[in-house]
Every structure is written in structure tokens, then in C-alpha cells.
Amino acid sequence: MVFFLQLLKIMSTQNLTQKKLVNLDRIRVEPFLAFGNEKKIFVKGRVISSYKRKRPSSRKSWLKNIIATIKRYSVTSIPDALVEIHFHQHRFEVTTDEDGVFEKQIEVENPSPKSIEHVNFKVLSPVAKKNSTWVSKEVNRYNEPVGVISDIDDTVLISHSTQLGKKLWLSISKNAYTRRPLPGVSKFYHELTHRGEVPIFYVSSSDWSLYDLIRDFLRYRNIPIGPTLLKDKHINLKNVWKSGGGSHDHKLEKIRNIFSIYPKMKFFLIGDSGQHDPEIYAKIIQEFPSRVKAVFIRLVGELESDRKEKLAKIIALDNFFFIESSEEAIELAKKNHFI
Structure with a gap:
């Protein structure tokens, strides 16, 4: 841990230098989201300084994983960048915010429902030393009657979110192939999504710098993949320990957005x-x-009685299940004919 903090200090200084030279570097769009309904889609991404990311491996040592973490958080986000979006025959321009993030809701119906759609992105400015290239993202449109919305930390991925030291060490010393899922979560999610027929959305307080790690983790652990909505505030080497912490109000807003996109x-x-x-x-x-339809809350330690009483005053706790394992969740889902 001490070794990491020393590296953190060194790399933070280097990162300030990178920010001054960002216009000389190659920059690119990192697309995060492209999903919607039959009539409109929601896209989101960020503009960053390009860097070469090596694929994770279960054989990598904790030191190599720490170095990979440093590289991930050394990426410079580009504020006020102009991004061009192409979708079918339509063209749009958006500007990134102070964290290099952009989003856009596009009202374009799918002309061929059975064909795969892609939305394309390109940085128009600032002009990079090397020509900016188009980046493509597959679009997912959903019209199913039921969906799943899941948290990630300590719901899917063991994170020890309530213990800062353990949480930080896991996040910097492990990679997508060495992080561990909660036991049985893959089976539970496959059952609940009817083997991919039901869409799943992930909403987490992790930051966007962990997007690739989360997606690789889900794929490697055979957990259903779906749109992943993370916390917008930029995390860098100086405040990496804050990843996943702070206010969680953004989760409420993102869930509301999902509900509004899919009103039925x-x-x-x-x-x-x-x-x-x-x-x-x-x-x-x-x-x-x-x-x-139902809420499943995995217990982390014991749930305080006064906390449960406060919840009961807000809503009836019917179909609000507090569970200790995925096996218990599966049994409850079967008993209530959810699966």
C-alpha cells in the first residue's frame, strides 16, 4: 500500500504535465452507452487522451495490476471537446463537460428492426497530432415488458465497500480476471433474465475509468451484460480512493432515466x-x-432494526427481500413465480 501511494504521488505529477501537452497527443472517444426504445436512443461517452491498455490476465501479479491502475487513472479527460455523432443518416454535434463526458438523446426510429445498428463517434476538436478516427458502438433497443436493474459493488462484485482499506487494495491490486464475484450471482442473474431474454442494466457509484474492468469482469465471470451506468465525476490519481464513495444520488437519477425511457x-x-x-x-x-416487481437486497452484515423500520414507514415491504445468498434469492424468485 505504501509503495502504491509513493507511485501515486509520482504519477500525479506526471499527469499534470500530460494535461499541458494534451493537444499534442492523440485523443479519442471512449463510448459507454448506446441503448433505447423503438423511437429513441441514449448515447454517452467521454473524450480522453489515448493510451494502450493491455488485456487483463489471471497470471498478472499485484504489482502489474497496480501499474495498470496507475495507467488507467493517468488518462486525461478532455473538457470542451467537440464530438460528431453519426447515426443512420443523421449527424449531431455535442460538447464534453468539465470531466470530458458527453451525452445525447437521439430520436431516430429503427428503420430495420431485425438488423444490428451502430452509432459512430469522432472528435472534431481539439485537433490532435494524429488524425482522430471513428469509433463505433452497437445500439441496444429494448421493448420487453420486464427488465432488471442491478448495483455492482458487493451485489455482483466483492468490493468491501464499507471498509475503505480493503476496498482500495482490491481495486488497485486486482484486475477483471482476479476480482471475485458474489457466489452464485451468475446463475441467479441468468435465471432472472431468462438466459438473456430480459434486459439488464447496471447502475453503480464506481467511476467511468472502471468501465472496461467491469465489462471484462462480467464477460469473464459469465454474468449477463447490459448497459452500465456509472458515476460521472472524474476520478484521477489524486483521489482514486474516492471511487465508489460520496453521494449516491446519481443512482436515483439514472434509475429514473431508465424508467422514463421504458415507460411500459x-x-x-x-x-x-x-x-x-x-x-x-x-x-x-x-x-x-x-x-x-420485486427488490432483492443482499445483506452486508446485519441490517439495523431502526433502518428496516424507517423503510417500512416509506413503503410496504411486500416483495422487498433481504437475502444472504444467491441461492436464497433463487428460491424466493421461484416461490413467487418470477423465474
Whole structure:
């Protein structure tokens, strides 16, 4: 840990130099999201200084993983960059915010529902030393009657979010192939999504610098993949320990956005008791009383009795399940004919 903090200090200084030279580097769009309904899609991404990322491996040592973490968080986000978006025959321009992030809602119906759609992105300015190239992202449109929304940390991925030291060490010394999932989560999610027929969305307080790690982790652990919505605030080497922490209000806003994009879809909500998932999901049930089929909350330690009483005052706790294992969740889902 001490070794990492020393490297962190050195690389933070180097990162300031990189920011001054960013216009000389090659910059690119890193697309995150492209999903929607039959009539419109929502796209999101960021503009960053390009860097070469090596594929994760279960054989990599903790030292190599720490170096990979340093490289990940040394990437410079480009504020006020102009991005061109091409979708079918339509062209749009958007500008990135102070964290290099952009988003756009595009109202374009799918002309060929059975064909695969792609949306394309390109940086127009600032002009990089090397020509900017087009980046493509496959579009996912959903019209199913049911969906799943899940947290990630300590719900899918063992993170020890309530213990800062353990959480930080896991995040810097492990990679997508050496991080561990909660036991049985793959089976539970495959059952609940009917082997991919039901769409799944992930909403987490992890930052966008971990997007590739999360996607690789889900793929490697055979956990259903879906749109992954993370925290917008930029995390760098100086404040990497804050990743996943702070306010979780953004999760509420992102879940509301999913509900608005799919007004006829009902949802299963999955989270854990280590942070504020029960309270966030209770608020969603208040706002959308007929849209939540069930809530599954994985217990992290014991749930305080007064906390449960406060939840019961907000909403009826019918179909609001507190579980200790994926096996228990599967049994409850079968008993209630969810699967």
C-alpha cells in the first residue's frame, strides 16, 4: 500500500504535465452507452487522451495490476471537446463537460428492426497530432415488458465497500480476471433474465475509468451484460480512493432515466445493504408504485432494526427481500413465480 501511494504521488505529477501537452497527443472517444426504445436512443461517452491498455490476465501479479491502475487513472479527460455523432443518416454535434463526458438523446426510429445498428463517434476538436478516427458502438433497443436493474459493488462484485482499506487494495491490486464475484450471482442473474431474454442494466457509484474492468469482469465471470451506468465525476490519481464513495444520488437519477425511457417496462431491482440501495429503491417504489416487481437486497452484515423500520414507514415491504445468498434469492424468485 505504501509503495502504491509513493507511485501515486509520482504519477500525479506526471499527469499534470500530460494535461499541458494534451493537444499534442492523440485523443479519442471512449463510448459507454448506446441503448433505447423503438423511437429513441441514449448515447454517452467521454473524450480522453489515448493510451494502450493491455488485456487483463489471471497470471498478472499485484504489482502489474497496480501499474495498470496507475495507467488507467493517468488518462486525461478532455473538457470542451467537440464530438460528431453519426447515426443512420443523421449527424449531431455535442460538447464534453468539465470531466470530458458527453451525452445525447437521439430520436431516430429503427428503420430495420431485425438488423444490428451502430452509432459512430469522432472528435472534431481539439485537433490532435494524429488524425482522430471513428469509433463505433452497437445500439441496444429494448421493448420487453420486464427488465432488471442491478448495483455492482458487493451485489455482483466483492468490493468491501464499507471498509475503505480493503476496498482500495482490491481495486488497485486486482484486475477483471482476479476480482471475485458474489457466489452464485451468475446463475441467479441468468435465471432472472431468462438466459438473456430480459434486459439488464447496471447502475453503480464506481467511476467511468472502471468501465472496461467491469465489462471484462462480467464477460469473464459469465454474468449477463447490459448497459452500465456509472458515476460521472472524474476520478484521477489524486483521489482514486474516492471511487465508489460520496453521494449516491446519481443512482436515483439514472434509475429514473431508465424508467422514463421504458415507460411500459416493469423492473426487478437488486442491490446490497452496505450503502444506500434499500433507501434508493424505496424512493423509486414511491415514485413508480406499479413499476417494481420485486427488490432483492443482499445483506452486508446485519441490517439495523431502526433502518428496516424507517423503510417500512416509506413503503410496504411486500416483495422487498433481504437475502444472504444467491441461492436464497433463487428460491424466493421461484416461490413467487418470477423465474
